[in-house]
Amino acid sequence: MSVYTPVTQEQLETYLQQYSVGELVSFQGIEAGVENTNYFVTTSAGEYVLTLVESVSTDQLPFILNFIEQLSLNGIACASPVHLNDSHLFGELNQRPAVLMSRLSGSPVKQPDDQQASVIGLTLARMHQLASQQPADQFIHIHQWCAELGGLLMPHITDSEKQLLQHNLMETGLIQWAALPTGPIHADLFPDNAMFEGDKLCGLIDFYHACSAPFLYDLCVTLNAWCYDEATQQYDFNKALLILDSYQSVRPLNAQEQKSFSAMLQVAAMRFWLSRLRDIHFPKDGEVVTRKDPQGKMQLLELLGESQSLQLAS
């Protein structure tokens, strides 16, 4: 459970007066999530999720929240932000930017089945189609981001981790990033960020990694997250093909994307290996904090380096 910033009943009652959501009935810290403080909030008007945003700055929020709102208005199933009475999309609570979202039904996926995987492939492709027509902002150069964080981590990691990192940074530096179609992306579409009721997608959540970057990167993050089982260290290639097929039925990868596909799977694995290492070596203070094990992503990176079976897009 991650609750970095506790909120009292009185503080929440006062905060909610800025919205038209009735009276506070109850609220509870959420037992999941890694980066932000989340509460389920019930008011006389309905059910919401309040997020005290810890992971991104106030400057980044308008881009993120407008992106979500546009997706939602255009038929992508996702939780959408509730406007304050002054029409803003976020306020401030306990010195943190605060966002009130509609609460989705369903639950985060634990072990995705094939049908759920296909739905995610389709949804991601539709999202990228829409995103390509929206203003791009908050560009992140993923390779550079990894190189910078990798540099900070170097004194803290083992020799074999250093070797793996250096090798991957070198290989993925060969991608022609500027040639790849780019736009606003989710950037963290793990199964725990997709709420399902059976095989019905109720909506995507947790857009707080959203940025502008290659759509191929978003696809590779999703493939790794949905198809690699960190517990058994198995990559489910059939599921990866299902996701790719459903994705490409809406948005076929172009030649440059196909060429960069294998290397991008490695970038996506490296990105989350590094952020998990960061959370271990440079922990944030928090009341109750969940951290994910870097080992799972390191093993994935090793597997991707060895495997020839992942030429999925050719």
Ligand SMILES: Nc1ncnc2c1ncn2[C@@H]1O[C@H](COP(=O)(O)OP(=O)(O)O)[C@@H](O)[C@H]1O
């Ligand atoms: N809009 C929502 N509707 C329903 N549940 C939500 C919603 N947003 C978050 N949650 C619940 O809160 C949990 C943590 O949210 P998440 O955004 O993943 O946190 P973090 O940003 O800290 O990773 C999710 O696993 C889900 O159970």
Ligand SMILES: N[C@@H](CCOP(=O)(O)O)C(=O)O
């Ligand atoms: N999905 C990332 C961690 C980010 O946490 P989230 O709860 O915001 O998805 C990972 O698995 O490392």
